[in-house]
Amino acid sequence: MNLDQIFNAAQQAFLSYKNLSPRKKADFLDKTAEILEENRGAIVMMACRESNLPEGRINGELGRTTGQIKLFANLVREGSWVEATIDPAMPDRTPLPRADIRRMLRPLGPVVVFGASNFPLAFSTAGGDTISALAAGCPVIYKGHPAHPDTSKFVGSCISQALEKCGLPAGIFTHVEGGVKMGQDLVKHPQTKAVGFTGSYSAGKSLFNIASDRDQPIPVYAEMGSVNPIFTFPQRLKNELLPLAQNYVNSLTLGAGQFCTNPGLIFVPKALAEGFKNAVSQTITQVAPAPMLHEGIAESYYKALNELQLRSELNWVKVPDAQHLINASPSLAEISVQDWLKDDKFQEEVFGSFALMVIYDHADELTHVAKHLHGQLTITLWGDPSELQEQEDLISLLEEKCGRLLFTGVPTGVEVGFAMQHGGPFPATTDSRSTSVGAHAIKRFARPVAYQDMPVSLLLDELKDENPLGIMRLLNGKWTS
Amino acid sequence: MNLDQIFNAAQQAFLSYKNLSPRKKADFLDKTAEILEENRGAIVMMACRESNLPEGRINGELGRTTGQIKLFANLVREGSWVEATIDPAMPDRTPLPRADIRRMLRPLGPVVVFGASNFPLAFSTAGGDTISALAAGCPVIYKGHPAHPDTSKFVGSCISQALEKCGLPAGIFTHVEGGVKMGQDLVKHPQTKAVGFTGSYSAGKSLFNIASDRDQPIPVYAEMGSVNPIFTFPQRLKNELLPLAQNYVNSLTLGAGQFCTNPGLIFVPKALAEGFKNAVSQTITQVAPAPMLHEGIAESYYKALNELQLRSELNWVKVPDAQHLINASPSLAEISVQDWLKDDKFQEEVFGSFALMVIYDHADELTHVAKHLHGQLTITLWGDPSELQEQEDLISLLEEKCGRLLFTGVPTGVEVGFAMQHGGPFPATTDSRSTSVGAHAIKRFARPVAYQDMPVSLLLDELKDENPLGIMRLLNGKWTS
Missing domain, CATH: 3.40.605.10 (Aldehyde Dehydrogenase; Chain A, domain 1)
Structure with a gap:
């Protein structure tokens, strides 16, 4: 026909x-x-x-x-x-x-x-x-x-x-x-x-x-798709450093990072950056390279990483292992919030298990981040109830940038139910x-x-x-x- | 500012x-x-x-x-x-x-x-x-x-x-x-x-x-806006010829025809065309020219009519009176369904109280009309319950072309309620x-x-x-x- x-x-x-x-x-x-x-x-x-x-x-x-x-x-x-x-x-x-x-x-x-x-x-x-x-x-x-x-x-x-x-x-x-x-x-x-x-x-x-x-x-x-940012706040991060690092790496590397809700961007307070980085780094190095869906996707993943490797603003916490056919290894780079804000390129999704860790000095800076952020499927906030209470204005701004706001778990694993919203402001979706x-x-x-x-x-x-x-x-x- | x-x-x-x-x-x-x-x-x-x-x-x-x-x-x-x-x-x-x-x-x-x-x-x-x-x-x-x-x-x-x-x-x-x-x-x-x-x-x-x-x-x-077609069926038209003609002219000329639900297109069975035309014609000649919203709109109304007057397919039942400043008089032309189907031009809205009366031989022809019809805010069907029952397939096709289907009254007078739908397929609306x-x-x-x-x-x-x-x-x- x-x-x-x-x-x-x-x-x-x-x-x-x-x-x-x-x-x-x-x-x-x-x-x-x-x-x-x-x-x-x-x-x-x-x-x-x-x-x-x-x-x-x-x-x-x-x-x-x-x-x-x-x-x-x-x-x-x-x-x-x-x-x-x-x-x-x-x-x-x-x-x-x-x-x-x-x-x-x-x-x-x-x-x-x-x-x-x-x-x-x-x-x-x-x-x-x-x-x-x-x-x-x-x-x-x-x-x-x-x-x-x-x-x-x-x-x-x-x-x-x-x-x-x-x-x-x-x-x-x-x-x-x-x-x-x-x-x-x-x-x-x-x-x-x-x-x-x-x-x-x-x-x-x-x-x-x-x-x-x-x-x-x-x-x-x-x-x-989108980069599904996670915002971490000092008190909770301090109290749950290891389990949060573990959860984060699990979500980032699940299915070789090939999820539209993959959390490719995480904001971490400077005071705890070293500790969190170490915890993530230790966990992520234990994740073996995994085969991607097809060679084209693996090729794109490595190509995107190579482009980022040319950027002097990034400090690589975990450089990916050299590409071996269809397999991809997770990778992680850090950047200051000031540098991150300067170039929209740093908001682009790298399809695969790559994360950009953005180090911020003070929660006030996150207001700029929220205003600058593109539309997302999800945004996650990891904070103690008391520190979240102080972030009501930030939460209000972030709500405008996503379809789903999370407060405990990770964005991967989209529940099929009545209350699910899987869609967000452009460019996460067209509607x-x-x-x-x-x-x-x-x-x-x-x-x-x-x-x-x-x-x-x-x-x-x-x-x-x-x-x-x-x-x-x-x-x-x-x-x- | x-x-x-x-x-x-x-x-x-x-x-x-x-x-x-x-x-x-x-x-x-x-x-x-x-x-x-x-x-x-x-x-x-x-x-x-x-x-x-x-x-x-x-x-x-x-x-x-x-x-x-x-x-x-x-x-x-x-x-x-x-x-x-x-x-x-x-x-x-x-x-x-x-x-x-x-x-x-x-x-x-x-x-x-x-x-x-x-x-x-x-x-x-x-x-x-x-x-x-x-x-x-x-x-x-x-x-x-x-x-x-x-x-x-x-x-x-x-x-x-x-x-x-x-x-x-x-x-x-x-x-x-x-x-x-x-x-x-x-x-x-x-x-x-x-x-x-x-x-x-x-x-x-x-x-x-x-x-x-x-x-x-x-x-x-x-x-x-749209032309809001009305489909008339023989039995009901015969039984209610005069009141339907009166209702139609009232709706057509209300507010000098300046409504997005103005019924600018009406389908009439050949067997009753003369009678309905005469009834409409008698009523419409009694409607005095009315001032339009502004001169630009009156000018557009007459310009559109002049263009239609060049079309040999049309037979004018009521030629508009000559334009006098901002005033516009109602007008009416008839066309055969065969000619109407040949040119999309005949579906274009003339903003003002102009109607195109399309004469059909048999209800079967209306299936082509329904398929050919552009998206509309409203579509009206005037038929007896028994003749409507025979038109279930047509109604199903027409439903795809509009936001509101009417079975008794006229499309003008959009009720502000919970159940109102004022919107229809493109080009009536963009959404x-x-x-x-x-x-x-x-x-x-x-x-x-x-x-x-x-x-x-x-x-x-x-x-x-x-x-x-x-x-x-x-x-x-x-x-x-």
């Missing part, structure tokens, strides 16, 4: 899929999870081979993927996510009667999804973007990631199998393959209504530009009003439609007076179920 | 305003409404003079404006709009404990608003965009509309007075004046976080382009996921932030365990208050 045929099939499928009952939509999602689980052995073997990630991790990631699918199945089955809002008619209102107006979220239409190399399952073919779009009622055209083509195709066939078993049109999910040109053509296609993307800044931003330049601009939800992880991700692929004086026989169940689905609704401005 | 100073004041004010209690924010909004009411006489006089709109209309529009302000005050006071979502910690969960994650909507920051010439009050200085942004907790920089400079400045001073009386920083609202260049500079300013706009396609789209091309792209909520009228408009100016393991003393009231505001929240995936 050529692209026009693929989109015509998707659009045709959309007309029935968008009106499918929540229960049947949920059943299809559950069936997808079930088929993935049935094929666990094959999927894990393929994904390990193609990603170089260890079996334990991939096994866990498949569990995360099917858990995520079940979360959306339950969300759709429950049904309240559509924000049903009903203002009943007031025929006797003066000076003018009020019409009956009922509003709910409706799916956008065909969605194009690009997966991530670093999560061959959870952020790829049957990952959060695809599943939340399907849950919203949108057909998905998914472009397989060239870093794991077999896994992508196989998982795609599991989704298609689930559609078939549920008696739903095949056009609801299509797996396509191709390079940059294919990606651009998908975003340019007039029938595309939205785009989900996880990956690099350059790729995400270029898709955003294409989408904005279309005759009909469309939303692009591109999650492009800070959305999340790509957690239940709220479904709302990216829907828009509100109001029905005025619609005959009862045409109303969707979500908007009927008797509330047959028993969902939470805003009726006359009051929440009711 | 220059722009940098204005934005610095706004940003500074934002740091305190965003954390102001819902009650105090609501009090400020109520105070604004109160001051506007106190100055009703002066405002109405000014707005009538500057807009040429009759006193009755402007009096009503001021009521709509203050009613709208009170709606947002109540919404903010009630507090549930922030979508508070709490996933409490699960320290004993295996294999990994779950952190405490709490999420809510937080204001974006300084918002730039452009008002509309056709609503000097309800969609201008203290109109829906300004008030929903202020309600969300965002400072507003408002560019006064050159068509009603005195009204704009005066209403702006009322908002500033309300801020002063409530002891709030002046930087929360700033009124600026200027032309196109000033508008562009406001959208380009690095501290602008979002834009609200109501007006023409060309102006709205150019602001969207500027915002997308920024180093940090920002959302633009531009409502750019179909949002509404510029009604309670949901507040969400345009907020984004979600998640707080992970935040110390209780730092949590906002909306997210505290004890729910001191008594708002509706999603706790562990269940709605609760």
Whole structure:
């Protein structure tokens, strides 16, 4: 099939899929999870081979993927996510009667999804973007990631199998393959209504530009990563020096540092810098070089480090071991806060387990840092309750720069739940009003439609007076179920 | 003050305003409404003079404006709009404990608003965009509309007075004046976080382009109007020919046709075309020419009509009277559905009381129409319940092309309520996921932030365990208050 045929099939499928009952939509999602689980052995073997990630991790990631699918199945089955809002008619209102107006979220239409190399399952073919779009009622055209083509195709066939078993049109999910040109053509296609993307800044931003330049601009939800700064404060750092150093190194080197929430930037008070540096340094040297996703990524990691090595502002605490094929070793450099503030280059993400440790003299300097900081997925503050209390203004500034603020643990390990926000101000994402992880991700692929004086026989169940689905609704401005 | 100073004041004010209690924010909004009411006489006089709109209309529009302000005050006071979502910690969960994650909507920051010439009050200085942004907790920089400079400045001073009386920083609202260049500079300013706009396609789209091309792209909520098609079906048209013709002409000519929901396109079955045309024609000739907002708009109206008069596909049912200064007379032309489908030009809005009546032979042709149709704010279907039931597929297609579907009345008269959706697919707006009228408009100016393991003393009231505001929240995936 050529692209026009693929989109015509998707659009045709959309007309029935968008009106499918929540229960049947949920059943299809559950069936997808079930088929993935049935094929666990094959999927894990393929994904390990193609990603170089260890079996334990991939096994866990498949569990995360099917858990995520079940979360959306339950969300759709429950049904309240559509924000049903009903203002009943007031025929006797003066000076003018009020019409009956009922509003709910409706799916956008065909969605194009690009997966991530670093999560061959959870952020790829049957990952959060695809599943939340399907849950919203949108057909998905998914472009397989060239870093794991077999896994992508196989998982795609599991989704298609689930559609078939549920008696739903095949056009609801299509797996396509191709390079940059294919990606651009998908975003340019007039029938595309939205785009989900996880990956690099350059790729995400270029898709955003294409989408904005279309005759009909469309939303692009591109999650492009960030450096996820951690701010440490003296009292807590002093009290928990070793465990915090250990936690930090664990988070930094997890999965060879290939996470969008990898904490590549840490602010440390000068008085404790030596101690923390030593603790981190001791731990980090024990971390063996780990294979990265593919040679291109390892090459980019070392290239970025070589560029930084030319910068006189940096003092290297742990120089990376020489590159050996696809393997990358963690590395760490320090810089003064004054020097860090002088060049935006020091805010750029180095994809991999590299950290920049910024030494500050006094917490006052962090106000400048906060104002200077680019948008982030996460920002972490490690301080005792008393010292955090003194940083209310700083916290208020930092809140404007991220989607998630953490106060104890590390930013890696993004919980899939109702309250998760995985998205932040540009350049972390192209749309800070959305999340790509957690239940709220479904709302990216829907828009509100109001029905005025619609005959009862045409109303969707979500908007009927008797509330047959028993969902939470805003009726006359009051929440009711 | 220059722009940098204005934005610095706004940003500074934002740091305190965003954390102001819902009650105090609501009090400020109520105070604004109160001051506007106190100055009703002066405002109405000014707005009538500057807009040429009759006193009755402007009096009503001021009521709509203050009613709208009170709606947002109540919404903010009630507090549930922030979508508070709490996933409490699960320290004993295996294999990994779950952190405490709490999420809510937080204001974006300084918002730039452009008002509309056709609503000097309800969609201008203290109109829906300004008030929903202020309600969300965002400072507003408002560019006064050159068509009603005195009204704009005066209403702006009322908002500033309300801020002063409530002891709030002046930087929360700033009124600026200027032309196109000033508008562009406001959208380009690095501290602008979002834009609200109501007006023409060309102006709205150019602001969207500027915002997308920024180093940090920002959302633009531009409502750019549409032709708001009405589809009539034989049975109902036959039964209610005269009242429907009367309703149609009333809606078309209301306010000299200067509404974004003006129904400039109507589809009529051939069998009843003559009868309906005669009924409309008789009614429309009784409508006297009415003054438009300003000479430029009258000039554009006549220029557009002159262009259409050169088109041989059109048959003029009511030729407009010759232009007399600022006055415009209603006009009506008919075209066959076959000719209409051939040229997108026939979908372009003529701002004013001009209608294109498209004659169709059979309802099947409307499927092509639906597919061909541009995005609209509203689409209306006038059919008997039985004939609508037969049009389920058509309705499904039309739903994809608009923000509001109507089944009895006319699209003009946009209700300000909870269920209203005033926004639609491009080119009706630049962001179909949002509404510029009604309670949901507040969400345009907020984004979600998640707080992970935040110390209780730092949590906002909306997210505290004890729910001191008594708002509706999603706790562990269940709605609760």
